[in-house]
Amino acid sequence: MTLPWALAGSAGVPGTDGAPGAGGASGPFTADDLSLALLVGSVVLVVAVAAVRLSVRSGLPSLLIYLGIGLALGESGLGIRYDSQELTQVLGYAALVLILVEGGISTQWAGIRRSVAPAAVLATVGVAVSVVVVAVVARLVLGWSWEVSLLIGAVVASTDAAAVFSVLRRVPLPRRISGMLEAESGFNDAPTVLLVTALASQLAPDGEGEPWWQVGIVAGLELAGGALVGLAVGWLGARLLRAVATTSSALFAIGVLSMAVLAYGAADLLHTSGFIACYLAALVLGNVSLPHRPSVMGFATAIGWLAQIGLFVLLGLLASPSGFAAQLVPALVVGAAVLLLGRPLSVIASCTPFRIPWRTQAFLSWAGLRGAVPIVLATVPVTAGTPGVEWMFDLVFVLVVVFTLIQAPTLPWVARALKVDAAHHRVDLAVEATPLTELGAELLEIDIGAASRLAGVRVFELRLPRGANVALVVRGGGSFVPRDVDVLRHGDQLLVVAPSAVRPAVERRLYQVSRGGRLAEWTAD
Incomplete structure (x- = not known):
């Protein structure tokens, strides 16, 4: 199978003058060619998005899956010829x-x-x-x-x-x-x-x-x-x-x-x-x-x-x-x-x-x-x-x-x-929420790792800076809004809402407690 779009050989893609390309394709790019191109392209993207779950579970970078998709579409798979x-x-x-x-x-x-x-x-x-x-x-x-x-x-x-x-x-x-x-x-x-x-x-x-x-x-x-x-x-x-x-x-x-x-x-x-x-x-x-x-x-x-x-x-x-x-x-x-x-x-x-x-x-x-x-x-x-x-x-x-x-x-x-892994993992979330943007607030996700001393600490013992709060705890496939006396556990994911101005202080405090536990002092680190 040779698709007629952008898969010509080293001489390039067929020109608009109807001259054949090096990949065996001939004639100008038509509406029918566009339909086929959009069909194949959209299928590839859908498969690529679905493959991310496999990448996360296996620990392999998604690049290997995408390379595999290209090989499957190529000359040894579906037969799309591309050599430019x-x-x-x-x-x-x-x-x-x-x-x-x-x-x-x-x-x-x-x-x-x-x-x-x-x-x-x-x-x-x-x-x-x-x-x-x-x-x-x-x-x-x-x-x-x-x-x-x-x-x-x-x-x-x-x-x-x-x-x-x-x-x-x-x-x-x-x-x-x-x-x-x-x-x-x-x-x-x-x-x-x-x-x-x-x-x-x-x-x-x-x-x-x-x-x-x-x-x-x-x-x-x-x-x-x-x-x-x-x-x-x-x-x-x-x-x-x-x-x-x-x-x-x-x-x-x-x-x-x-x-x-x-x-x-x-x-x-x-x-x-x-x-x-x-x-x-x-x-x-x-x-x-x-x-x-x-x-x-x-x-x-x-x-x-x-x-x-x-x-x-x-x-x-x-x-x-x-x-x-x-x-x-x-x-x-x-x-x-x-x-x-x-x-x-x-x-x-x-x-x-x-x-x-x-x-x-x-x-x-x-x-x-x-x-x-x-x-x-x-x-x-x-x-x-x-x-x-x-x-x-x-x-x-x-x-x-x-x-x-x-x-x-x-x-x-x-x-x-090598003991270079962090006790907990912080991830930024891009939240499409206008109120947060207008208020100058940000949302952080905190993963409590196996070595973190955040586990066993009650929410109020975090002593986060004024204006910052633990908004949600995700645990064991479920989630709940924590109370001040709730105890954090290994494997928990926390959603922390914090004003942009105090975000660095929030991060410092979380790292301190993660290393030193509930008795960690409030000191610059």
């Missing part, structure tokens, strides 16, 4: 922009403030260390040339924002660790894209070799320029959005996301890093006092999910299972080099100067999940004209699937074994 790496790269970059924007908007500065410096070093120096280590292993074990070894090291060096964000939603971690993982995954796409593009261009037939120090200087300047553009667009955009804010929360949410995407376009046109620009612009916009925050968060999350689903399904469509077997052994070698050598050494080199405990470093080493970013970057050498690297996409695809199956389900166990 150029289109995949363009759409992949667009999806990564939206994923980074969603990550920036949903990331709280207070949660990552202490982690920004080590995360930035991990996203730059750590990437360089990982590339060199993986290249050495690939050269010595697999016998590849140094150029190809460095290229594959760069392709698999970046952790994936979508995979990291999805896993962090389930693993209760202290703020410093989760903040470092969030910030690193937001930062490291930019240097990795620059490095892969530079190495692939040098390997192209018409490429000109440049000294490594020159490549490093150019990459540093592009990152710095992109960061300045992102911060400037975020700050100016916040002022502009406040001035033009309307009563329509939906329109305002569109404006916020558009401003963050604008940062990518502006930075890229200035020949700086668009990825770091859009992430930082979104981070600024998500942490200033803009109106309609719940709507902005809800819209950004929805767009982020849509981008993830579309990107992973597209990558699954592009993959050719017939080539997986030949790349299994090289993928295991490269993946093991990343997980057991490259990632730990990059964490040690980046985090030791900041005196980060070895337990935390060990967890960070295991939590460096790979996902869509390496697979998208595996298309860059082909589109750049690098000869003899067509196998790289299949290798990276197999690597991501195999090592995600190894790492993701074991992260909660590793966190407990």
